[in-house]
Amino acid sequence: MKLSIYRYNPEQDTRPRMQSYDIAPAPTDRMLLDLLLRLRETDDSLAFRRSCREGVCGSDAMNINGRNGLACITALAQLKEPIVLRPLPGFPVIRDLVVDMTQFFAHYHSVRPYLINNEPPPERERPQSPAERARLDGLYECILCACCSGFCPPYWWNPDKYVGPAGLLQAYRFIADSRDRATRERLDFLDDVYRLYRCRTIMNCTEVCPKHLSPSRAIERIRARLLGEAF
Amino acid sequence: MKLLSGLRAWVVQRVSATLLLGFVLWFAVWLFLVPPDSYDQWRALVAHPTAEIALTIFFAALLAHAWVGVRDIVLDYVHWRPLRAAILLGVAVGLLATGAALALAALHAR
Amino acid sequence: MPPPAFDHATDAPDGRSLISGDLQSRHWGDRPRFLDLRHLSFPPGALASIAHRASGALLAMATPPTAWVFLRSLASAEGFAEVARWGRTLPVRLALALLLAALTYHLLAGIRHLLMDVGIGSSLRAGRASARVVLAAGAAAFVAAAAMLLR
Numbered sequence: 001m002k003l004s005i006y007r008y009n010p011e012q013d014t015r016p017r018m019q020s021y022d023i024a025p026a027p028t029d030r031m032l033l034d035l036l037l038r039l040r041e042t043d044d045s046l047a048f049r050r051s052c053r054e055g056v057c058g059s060d061a062m063n064i065n066g067r068n069g070l071a072c073i074t075a076l077a078q079l080k081e082p083i084v085l086r087p088l089p090g091f092p093v094i095r096d097l098v099v100d101m102t103q104f105f106a107h108y109h110s111v112r113p114y115l116i117n118n119e120p121p122p123e124r125e126r127p128q129s130p131a132e133r134a135r136l137d138g139l140y141e142c143i144l145c146a147c148c149s150g151f152c153p154p155y156w157w158n159p160d161k162y163v164g165p166a167g168l169l170q171a172y173r174f175i176a177d178s179r180d181r182a183t184r185e186r187l188d189f190l191d192d193v194y195r196l197y198r199c200r201t202i203m204n205c206t207e208v209c210p211k212h213l214s215p216s217r218a219i220e221r222i223r224a225r226l227l228g229e230a231f
Numbered sequence: 232m233k234l235l236s237g238l239r240a241w242v243v244q245r246v247s248a249t250l251l252l253g254f255v256l257w258f259a260v261w262l263f264l265v266p267p268d269s270y271d272q273w274r275a276l277v278a279h280p281t282a283e284i285a286l287t288i289f290f291a292a293l294l295a296h297a298w299v300g301v302r303d304i305v306l307d308y309v310h311w312r313p314l315r316a317a318i319l320l321g322v323a324v325g326l327l328a329t330g331a332a333l334a335l336a337a338l339h340a341r
Numbered sequence: 342m343p344p345p346a347f348d349h350a351t352d353a354p355d356g357r358s359l360i361s362g363d364l365q366s367r368h369w370g371d372r373p374r375f376l377d378l379r380h381l382s383f384p385p386g387a388l389a390s391i392a393h394r395a396s397g398a399l400l401a402m403a404t405p406p407t408a409w410v411f412l413r414s415l416a417s418a419e420g421f422a423e424v425a426r427w428g429r430t431l432p433v434r435l436a437l438a439l440l441l442a443a444l445t446y447h448l449l450a451g452i453r454h455l456l457m458d459v460g461i462g463s464s465l466r467a468g469r470a471s472a473r474v475v476l477a478a479g480a481a482a483f484v485a486a487a488a489m490l491l492r
Contacts, residue, residue: 093373
């Protein structure tokens with residue numbers, strides 16, 4: 001199979017370049033990650049992150065034939081050749097397909113992605129009805145792979161000021177949590193011309209989420225909440 | 232709502248959009264059904280009290296909607312603060328001047 | 342006043358904020374970024390969105406001149422006649438066709454957004470489908486406007 005992969009080694013290259021590969025997959029190679037690991041048998045200079053190989057850690061997010069996705073759950077049979085691999089768009093490239101996720105995580109931290117409840121803790125757990133728990137479905141499953149934020153044009157233009165779909169989805173995960181008591185502060189933080197309101201509902205995020213979540217819908221819900229709180 | 236709220240602009244954009252939608256459809260239908268053939272017909276059409284009120288709200292909504300839209304574009308693409316401020320100021324002046332011209336013309340016509 | 346404390350969550354190792362919004366944090370580090378739009382595959386929603394922006398920008402730029410023409414047509418009978426004369430020239434009719442198409446597209450795409458705001462059509466499938474519909478309608482509007490005004 002033919003591949004064209006983005007290569008950049010800061011110690012050797014002044015500019016990134018595309019390198020072609022042609023490698024025969026083994027019969028057991030079904031996912032793109034399998035092929036990449038096989039590729040490293042002949043060229044071990046190629047750098048990319050990977051871990052769980054089953055689509056739950058989010059390490060191997062990359063741009064595959066123009067769309068973001070996880071290499072470990074992208075089937076080779078579904079890919080047109082040459083398979084063009086590039087790093088997540090808009091993210092600083094450390095080397096080859098490895099990008100710097102620091103700013104992405106900074107946004108995640110900025111929305112305070114943890115339960116805030118200063119009421120005296122109950123004897124056992126903080127109760128939550130099945131209906132209340134159901135409101136977290138489609139939000140808690142995020143693996144922070146950054147496929148969404150890496151495909152979001154407003155995030156490309158303002159990666160420092162716009163929180164991005166991943167951060168906003170997580171922000172909503174806590175706004176929607178019945179046990180959280182910081183809703184007003186969370187909404188106040190997001191009510192900013194950049195932090196939340198750069199979103200133009202392009203829906204690129206929802207298109208590429210490998211866990212089939214909908215950051216665009218979460219953002220829609222945050223906007224509805226902000227509207228509701230104001231009037 | 233904070234001073235630099237994003238919600239305010241979004242609400243203005245959505246409300247003005249809805250108003251503009253209504254007016255554009257109304258004006259389109261009206262002009263299609265009763266196209267003015269002469270200056271007197273045209274003037275009479277616009278001078279009608281309902282038309283005057285509609286046009287006032289229409290232009291106010293249009294200028295507000297244009298402002299929020301263009302501001303969004305500038306905020307997205309212009310990152311150098313002094314340039315951004317200058318462009319936004321220019322756009323604001325342009326839209327305000329348009330509004331002033333319309334308002335003054337309406338007042339003079341009375 | 343002491344400098345703000347280092348925030349481990351949101352500051353770069355050198356102390357600059359990663360999310361403050363000054364120019365430095367946008368180009369934090371001198372690493373390259375892949376952002377060549379020619380090598381990205383854009384779903385229909387993305388195309389619908391950029392067309393919405395382009396049509397909006399066009400209409401916004403056309404607003405002051407349109408207001409000026411509107412006032413001129415009302416100022417006097419000569420003004421009205423002059424505007425009617427301009428409206429018969431080819432360049433003006435071309436511009437009008439373009440603006441009419443832009444308006445139609447912007448309106449339809451705008452309705453799509455307003456519906457999504459209230460939860461209608463905000464699923465992935467519905468969003469994709471509605472984006473295609475709006476783009477097709479926009480193309481049709483352009484053809485219709487051209488045909489109508491360039492007779």
